[in-house]
Amino acid sequence: MTETETAHAGWHVYHGRGERHDGIEKLPPAPSWRQFDGDILTDDAPDSTVVDPRPGAESRAKAYVPEDVVAQRANAAIYLRRPLLVTGRPGTGKSTLAHSIAWELRLGPVLYWPITSRSQLQDSLYRYDAVGRLQGANLHRLEHRSLPTSSIGSFITLGPLGTALVARRRPRVLLIDEFDKSDIDLPNDLLNVLEEGQFTIPELVRESGDDPQPVRLATEEGSSVLVQGGTVRCNAFPIIIITSNGERTFPNALLRRCVEVRISEPTEDKLAEIVRSQIGPDALNGNDELFATFLRQRDAGAPLPTDHLLNAMYLANSDPGSDGRAAALGLLEQRRSGDM
Incomplete structure (x- = not known):
């Protein structure tokens, strides 16, 4: 502390x-x-x-x-x-x-x-629910021929x-x-x-x-x-x-x-901490390019919230090959271009 x-x-x-x-x-x-x-x-x-x-x-x-x-x-x-x-x-x-x-x-x-x-x-x-109460009152009268007693x-x-x-x-x-x-x-x-x-x-x-x-x-x-x-x-x-x-x-x-x-946008260190806590301690390993792309686009004014980085990192970590990283980069590009 x-x-x-x-x-x-x-x-x-x-x-x-x-x-x-x-x-x-x-x-x-x-x-x-x-x-x-x-x-x-x-x-x-x-x-x-x-x-x-x-x-x-x-x-x-x-x-x-x-x-x-x-x-x-x-x-x-x-x-x-x-x-x-x-x-x-x-x-x-x-x-x-x-x-x-x-x-x-x-x-x-x-x-x-x-x-x-x-x-x-x-x-x-x-x-x-005034309608529900009226319906309940009418049903009670039909069945009991008296005023309703329900609260x-x-x-x-x-x-x-x-x-x-x-x-x-x-x-x-x-x-x-x-x-x-x-x-x-x-x-x-x-x-x-x-x-x-x-x-x-x-x-x-x-x-x-x-x-x-x-x-x-x-x-x-x-x-x-x-x-x-x-x-x-x-x-x-x-x-x-x-x-x-x-x-x-x-x-x-x-x-x-x-x-x-x-609340300010998270710093680079704070973002890294969030990614590790949400996805895993090794989530950033091998994904430096993806992380840098997110920071570059966000700092340039692209509407990229933190949860979008988490989505991209999840895709990148779901496939150890290139397909997952390609899908993740595509997600960031899609957001940057305003398609989402």
């Missing part, structure tokens, strides 16, 4: 070395202006041994080693209970940072909200942000991916939820009455949680990673509520 790393280790909750630990338990109380008091009604956290189901997520999380500044800003966001806005070119590891934090701190699978131009805040909080909670599903805000002792990790793609209004729509750490489900409020009982709601990840009184309010503010390719400017009101960091 370097002198800088040793100094950081004294206050870092997240180290970024791929070693699992319970450092989240040492996180000090939130600042007075970021303390939340949601009643913990559900299980503390999902099984921390469950890995993310997306292909390769676990191996990428374990192998990811962030730059010092990235680890520092990530810890600042965790301490301050603020979202971390991560900017950088595609393939620099922005989304992998979220998986690395969740893996290292044993916080369960990452909750994932992929952004498109049609993404709305409502969908990320919860979905109410409205059976027809409400919490989205990724809604699930992240459920009151727990340990935070969940939420990845809001490629925020650049959002509609122009979404960043402003998100402000109040990020500031207040809560949201209301009007359908539950109307049904709860004067003596609300906890209602069990489903989540997108297949689990269930308890919500009381129609309001979801966090206890431990979630660790929120918002990624951006730097293709647009966000409102100052959003930026003020985030900790910001930019």
Whole structure:
């Protein structure tokens, strides 16, 4: 461990070395202006041994080693209970940072909200199947000739942000991916939820009455949680990673509520380390030309993310002869020419 790393280790909750630990338990109380008091009604956290189901997520999380500044800003966001806005070119590891934090701190699978131009805040909080409830009510009347007794909670599903805000002792990790793609209004729509750490489900409020009982709601990840009184309010503010390719400017009101960091493109030594960790210690042997070609084209401005180098190196290592290397070089040329 370097002198800088040793100094950081004294206050870092997240180290970024791929070693699992319970450092989240040492996180000090939130600042007075970021303390939340949601009643913990559900299980503390999902099984921390469950890995993310997306292909390769676990191996990428374990192998990811962030730059010092990235680890520092990530810890600042965790301490301050603020979202971390991560900017950088595609393939620099922005989304992998979220998986690395969740893996290292044993916080369960990452909750994932992929952004498109049609993404709305409502969908990320919860979905109410009003049609399904009406159909269920009509069927109940036909069979029992009485009003339905089933809870409205059976027809409400919490989205990724809604699930992240459920009151727990340990935070969940939420990845809001490629925020650049959002509609122009979404960043402003998100402000109040990020500031207040809560949201209301009007359908539950109307049904709860004067003596609300906890209602069990489903989540997108297949689990269930308890919500009381129609309001979801966090206890431990979630660790929120918002990624951006730097293709647009966000409102100052959003930026003020985030900790910001930019991930630079990996250096030559860093790329070599990534290739060896993902493909094998001998992955670069005999592939110097391929590696140099990638660096030359990337430095000339070609849109070559790191995962494209991994694809090329995998092809080169799959065939010890010339065919694999030829296919790998062709892949890089195809990307450079804009055919992909």
